[in-house]
Amino acid sequence: MTDGRPLKVALLGCGVVGSQVARLVTTHAADLAARVGAPVELAGVAVRRPGRLREGVLSELITTDAQGLVSRSDIDVVVEVIGGIEPARSLISTAFENGASVVTANKALLAEDGPSLYAAADKYGADLYFEAAVAGAIPLLRPLRESLAGDSVNRVLGIVNGTTNFILDRMDTSGAGYYEALEEATALGYAEADPTADVEGFDAAAKAAILAGIAFHTRVRLDDVHREGITEVTASDIASARRMGCTVKLLAICERAADGRSVTARVHPAMIPLTHPLASVREAYNAVFVEADSAGSLMFYGQGAGGVPTASAILGDLVAACRNKVSGARGPGESAYTMLPVSPMGDVVTRFHISLDVADKPGVLSQVAAVFADHGVSIDTVRQQGKDGEASLVVVTHRAPDAALTATVETLRGLDTVRGVASIMRVEGE
Numbered sequence: 001m002t003d004g005r006p007l008k009v010a011l012l013g014c015g016v017v018g019s020q021v022a023r024l025v026t027t028h029a030a031d032l033a034a035r036v037g038a039p040v041e042l043a044g045v046a047v048r049r050p051g052r053l054r055e056g057v058l059s060e061l062i063t064t065d066a067q068g069l070v071s072r073s074d075i076d077v078v079v080e081v082i083g084g085i086e087p088a089r090s091l092i093s094t095a096f097e098n099g100a101s102v103v104t105a106n107k108a109l110l111a112e113d114g115p116s117l118y119a120a121a122d123k124y125g126a127d128l129y130f131e132a133a134v135a136g137a138i139p140l141l142r143p144l145r146e147s148l149a150g151d152s153v154n155r156v157l158g159i160v161n162g163t164t165n166f167i168l169d170r171m172d173t174s175g176a177g178y179y180e181a182l183e184e185a186t187a188l189g190y191a192e193a194d195p196t197a198d199v200e201g202f203d204a205a206a207k208a209a210i211l212a213g214i215a216f217h218t219r220v221r222l223d224d225v226h227r228e229g230i231t232e233v234t235a236s237d238i239a240s241a242r243r244m245g246c247t248v249k250l251l252a253i254c255e256r257a258a259d260g261r262s263v264t265a266r267v268h269p270a271m272i273p274l275t276h277p278l279a280s281v282r283e284a285y286n287a288v289f290v291e292a293d294s295a296g297s298l299m300f301y302g303q304g305a306g307g308v309p310t311a312s313a314i315l316g317d318l319v320a321a322c323r324n325k326v327s328g329a330r331g332p333g334e335s336a337y338t339m340l341p342v343s344p345m346g347d348v349v350t351r352f353h354i355s356l357d358v359a360d361k362p363g364v365l366s367q368v369a370a371v372f373a374d375h376g377v378s379i380d381t382v383r384q385q386g387k388d389g390e391a392s393l394v395v396v397t398h399r400a401p402d403a404a405l406t407a408t409v410e411t412l413r414g415l416d417t418v419r420g421v422a423s424i425m426r427v428e429g430e
């Protein structure tokens with residue numbers, strides 16, 4: 001309980017997201033005070049480059065001593081928007097030790113060390129909130145943790161990385177090149193400090209780990225998530241998807257097995273039909289479907305990246321943490337009682353689109369078809385296009401285990417008549 005005294009907030013990091021948090025805390029001060037029941041004040045802003053002009057932030061609040069700031073005994077809530085593992089982890093730890101609650105957008109840290117952070121929050125009677133860490137502005141974690149706490153979630157599927165969605169969208173709709181689109185996404189503040197995290201799927205995989213943990217009341221770490229990024233998606237894959245009435249999206253898919261005894265979490269590009277709602281998710285927008293026993297299918301949609309939308313999610317968490325300080329209550333802690341094992345990717349069953357370069361001569365098609373049959377992978381459609389003694393063969397399969405498809409491709413690569421495997425992509429959303 002705080003007896004109406006002002007609540008003091010320490011902001012760590014004043015970049016794309018942090019600068020917007022600072023602006024909103026200041027410009028919305030009156031509304032925040034009314035909603036919390038006490039004034040909410042910025043008590044310090046830790047930065048790396050103090051000389052930079054930071055509009056709207058009083059210069060006396062700026063410090064380069066982040067450790068000193070989180071060690072202050074008068075701080076009620078620490079907002080961490082530095083990113084990365086260290087020093088963010090140590091700073092959050094110190095914040096908890098000093099009784100402060102923590103609001104963070106740091107999915108990388110949560111996917112690596114979430115359980116330790118929850119444990120530290122518990123030990124010191126503080127709150128840990130991180131709505132901004134998954135799907136930016138979209139209220140998704142709070143609905144999963146609170147609104148659906150009485151239901152049983154079986155599947156979470158969606159687009160959770162704005163940068164890669166922006167790139168794929170630009171490549172598909174305006175024919176932009178990969179690098180040009182990445183540069184634009186970076187300039188708009190969507191990409192991570194190192195955009196490899198986005199394009200190689202690490203960011204989406206961290207979000208998938210967080211989502212799977214919360215949805216299935218278990219623990220899933222970044223290393224448990226099968227991860228493929230978009231760096232190998234070519235203009236020809238996108239054109240091929242178009243010919244099938246599909247588009248290519250980077251999806252995060254978390255599922256609980258039908259027998260309820262294990263879970264899977266994966267991130268990879270996939271072809272989805274143009275008629276699927278995810279196909280119309282443009283630019284840096286995100287959309288996530290949640291399927292639950294009683295609620296049925298729910299869809300969450302909105303801005304998944306960018307300074308202002310992300311700051312909205314942080315401010316929501318800040319209000320929750322401050323309200324708890326005022327009333328002496330606590331927000332939800334970790335719920336990981338199921339401790340379900342994570343199954344390997346080989347067990348996951350999906351459809352595949354495989355593009356092969358083959359010799360254009362009689363018998364090749366039946367030879368290729370026999371390899372699929374030998375591995376128990378059933379073919380749905382085949383399209384062949386000849387070009388100067390060579391041909392391109394596009395095979396779309398029925399649903400098959402990932403391990404069976406991997407073995408099929410391995411055998412195909414060994415055939416003399418198969419010159420190369422141009423691309424393999426999963427097909428989802430049908």
Ligand SMILES: NC(=O)C1=CN([C@@H]2O[C@H](COP(=O)(O)OP(=O)(O)OC[C@H]3O[C@@H](n4cnc5c(N)ncnc54)[C@H](O)[C@@H]3O)[C@@H](O)[C@H]2O)C=CC1
Pocket residue numbers: 012013014015016017018046047048049064066080081082083084087105106107108132133136189190191192193304305306307310
């Ligand atoms: N940009 C976005 O759209 C979103 C970002 N996030 C997450 O929010 C966090 C921040 O992201 P951005 O603001 O985009 O990154 P950013 O790189 O623009 O900002 C981070 C700031 O922290 C500062 N910093 C680094 N080390 C520091 C230290 N030791 N002490 C004080 N300041 C330090 C940097 O100088 C930089 O200004 C990351 O965890 C990111 O994953 C989450 C959702 C969306």
Ligand SMILES: N[C@@H](CC=O)C(=O)O
Pocket residue numbers: 133135136160161162163164190191192198203304305306
């Ligand atoms: N780099 C991330 C930012 C938000 O989480 C993204 O592009 O989605």
Ligand code: NA
Pocket residue numbers: 131132133134135136137138139140141313
């Ligand atoms: Na969110």
